[in-house]
Amino acid sequence: MIDEAELDHLMELAKLKLSAAEQEQIRGDLNAILGYFSALEQLDTEGVPELARPVELENVLREDQPGPMFSQEEALGLAAAREQGFFKVPRVVE
Amino acid sequence: MPETALQLAARVGRGQLGPAEPAAQSLARIRASDDRLHAFLSLREDAPERASRLGRSAFLGLPLAGVPVAIKDNLNLVGTVTSCGSRMLANYRSPYTATVVERLERAGAVVVGKTNLDEFAMGSSTENSAFGATRNPWDLGRVPGGSSGGSAAAVAGGQVPLALGSDTGGSVRLPAAFCGVLGFKPTYGRLSRYGLVAFASSLDQVGVLARSSADLAAALDVMCGIDPLDSTSIDHPPSFTAALDLGISGLRVGWIRQALRGNHPAVERAMATVQQVLEAGGARFGEADLPTLEAAVPAYYLIADSEASSNLARYDGMLYGLRSGGSDYSAVMAESRAEGFGQEVKRRVLMGTYALSSGYYDAYYSKAMRVRRLIARDFAAAFGAYDLLLCPTAAEPAFPIGERSADPLAMYRTDVYTVGISLAGLPALSLPAGYAQVDGKQLPVGIQLIAPALRDELILAVSQHFERVTEGRFFGIAPGFA
Numbered sequence: 120m121i122d123e124a125e126l127d128h129l130m131e132l133a134k135l136k137l138s139a140a141e142q143e144q145i146r147g148d149l150n151a152i153l154g155y156f157s158a159l160e161q162l163d164t165e166g167v168p169e170l171a172r173p174v175e176l177e178n179v180l181r182e183d184q185p186g187p188m189f190s191q192e193e194a195l196g197l198a199a200a201r202e203q204g205f206f207k208v209p210r211v212v213e
Numbered sequence: 214m215p216e217t218a219l220q221l222a223a224r225v226g227r228g229q230l231g232p233a234e235p236a237a238q239s240l241a242r243i244r245a246s247d248d249r250l251h252a253f254l255s256l257r258e259d260a261p262e263r264a265s266r267l268g269r270s271a272f273l274g275l276p277l278a279g280v281p282v283a284i285k286d287n288l289n290l291v292g293t294v295t296s297c298g299s300r301m302l303a304n305y306r307s308p309y310t311a312t313v314v315e316r317l318e319r320a321g322a323v324v325v326g327k328t329n330l331d332e333f334a335m336g337s338s339t340e341n342s343a344f345g346a347t348r349n350p351w352d353l354g355r356v357p358g359g360s361s362g363g364s365a366a367a368v369a370g371g372q373v374p375l376a377l378g379s380d381t382g383g384s385v386r387l388p389a390a391f392c393g394v395l396g397f398k399p400t401y402g403r404l405s406r407y408g409l410v411a412f413a414s415s416l417d418q419v420g421v422l423a424r425s426s427a428d429l430a431a432a433l434d435v436m437c438g439i440d441p442l443d444s445t446s447i448d449h450p451p452s453f454t455a456a457l458d459l460g461i462s463g464l465r466v467g468w469i470r471q472a473l474r475g476n477h478p479a480v481e482r483a484m485a486t487v488q489q490v491l492e493a494g495g496a497r498f499g500e501a502d503l504p505t506l507e508a509a510v511p512a513y514y515l516i517a518d519s520e521a522s523s524n525l526a527r528y529d530g531m532l533y534g535l536r537s538g539g540s541d542y543s544a545v546m547a548e549s550r551a552e553g554f555g556q557e558v559k560r561r562v563l564m565g566t567y568a569l570s571s572g573y574y575d576a577y578y579s580k581a582m583r584v585r586r587l588i589a590r591d592f593a594a595a596f597g598a599y600d601l602l603l604c605p606t607a608a609e610p611a612f613p614i615g616e617r618s619a620d621p622l623a624m625y626r627t628d629v630y631t632v633g634i635s636l637a638g639l640p641a642l643s644l645p646a647g648y649a650q651v652d653g654k655q656l657p658v659g660i661q662l663i664a665p666a667l668r669d670e671l672i673l674a675v676s677q678h679f680e681r682v683t684e685g686r687f688f689g690i691a692p693g694f695a
Contacts, residue, residue, distance in 0.1 A: 125567075133550075135554070136547035145556075173401045173637055210541075210542065
């Protein structure tokens with residue numbers, strides 16, 4: 120059950136600000152969905168290993184050789200704000 | 214356009230038709246019909262000119278010479294806006310091209326536009342797009358399915374013969390069923406995900422929508438194979454085109470028992486049609502029991518939401534995408550995301566955050582991954598007895614626009630037959646196999662063909678057999694768009 124305090128915590132973790140009306144709506148939705156998800160509790164998964172991805176994979180390594188990459192101009196072309204060849208972002212460290 | 218991709222490619226590839234012609238015709242059809250369908254978010258108006266510039270000789274002998282294709286707007290193509298149906302990326306212009314798109318272009322295909330989708334591919338109806346819903350060409354009052362609804366409507370509406378979508382939990386197969394076209398999701402890893410905007414990385418696969426099995430095979434043949442830019446891509450693809458003629462004699466086919474009840478009568482008739490056609494071709498039928506499949510929907514949504522909450526953390530208003538919220542970095546993040554994301558994306562990000570958060574991880578995310586293992590085991594056991602498994606793509610034909618958009622659970626349950634296959638990473642095709650008559654309209658229904666991992670080509674053999682025997686009568690363009 121997600122109460123108001125829990126939703127505040129989730130909004131902080133997810134860096135997502137909701138309006139008061141949205142909070143009420145989404146909290147109701149999330150609790151209804153969680154109720155539905157509780158069906159999983161019925162299944163016995165004792166000793167069953169997790170399956171994180173459907174195919175067994177091994178890590179793939181390659182030689183660390185430079186290849187084609189974006190130019191500075193291409194990378195900055197998407198920036199919300201830029202200054203002197205850098206991404207301009209709000210102050211992070213006080 | 215009524216021609217198949219391969220019919221067009223044959224003429225352009227032999228120099229009998231200019232390489233710009235099919236793209237020009239396709240764009241004309243889109244302009245004439247897209248105010249009704251809203252399948253496209255953006256058009257590549259200069260597509261014919263680009264093809265002309267390359268010159269006739271550049272297309273000679275290419276497998277998809279001059280074929281107009283549409284791609285879902287979560288696939289990058291350099292220079293085009295890749296919005297993912299989100300305000301967050303409304304102005305995001307791709308600086309690079311997805312591997313699958315690059316391979317299609319290298320085979321002669323010409324991208325004519327980017328198609329509508331549920332925001333970040335999260336949805337089953339294409340109503341969740343920030344830029345308005347797509348409509349089903351068979352009944353404009355109904356949804357095309359989602360999330361690749363724009364691609365499915367474009368193929369069913371005769372705008373293009375071939376389109377790419379993406380399928381995380383059914384997003385190619387469901388719209389294919391609702392729109393009456395073929396929709397194929399390969400084995401996880403068959404197609405490179407490089408350049409596909411990530412939603413849930415352990416589930417996402419690129420998929421193909423078409424109106425003929427041979428077109429599907431041709432597109433897969435040029436796109437499959439290892440990609441150094443996607444470490445989950447798999448090498449040594451089969452020849453899908455060669456597999457079309459494998460035949461089906463002696464094939465052991467199992468209906469998934471958990472999907473036999475509660476289906477619309479038209480879906481039941483389609484099931485009977487498929488069985489009849491395949492049996493006449495020498496296949497043998499039985500039933501397969503996959504008890505854990507009943508838990509597929511909750512397991513899928515927990516895993517997909519968890520992965521999404523992590524993948525979508527990149528949209529922070531800093532390097533690209535929407536920025537809002539003034540001068541405090543924390544407020545910029547929170548407000549950019551509040552303004553940039555729609556309701557369903559917010560719901561899923563919060564649900565995923567909850568499932569991964571301290572104290573709940575074991576009960577939700579970890580539990581769902583264990584159930585995922587059980588589902589994969591159920592499939593593996595069933596494939597001990599059967600070569601191919603079958604079940605409907607959806608229990609019903611397309612539903613009316615607005616019917617489920619305020620009820621997330623009703624929307625999630627639409628995916629009941631597709632998500633388990635995604636959890637197991639298996640290849641599956643939605644085969645158009647019949648029609649329902651609803652409110653005076655003809656609505657297509659689809660049946661899924663499911664193969665073991667890496668046996669994708671088997672599905673094409675069956676699809677081709679069905680298409681040949683039924684003379685393609687379930688594979689057509691929607692009435693009113695021919």
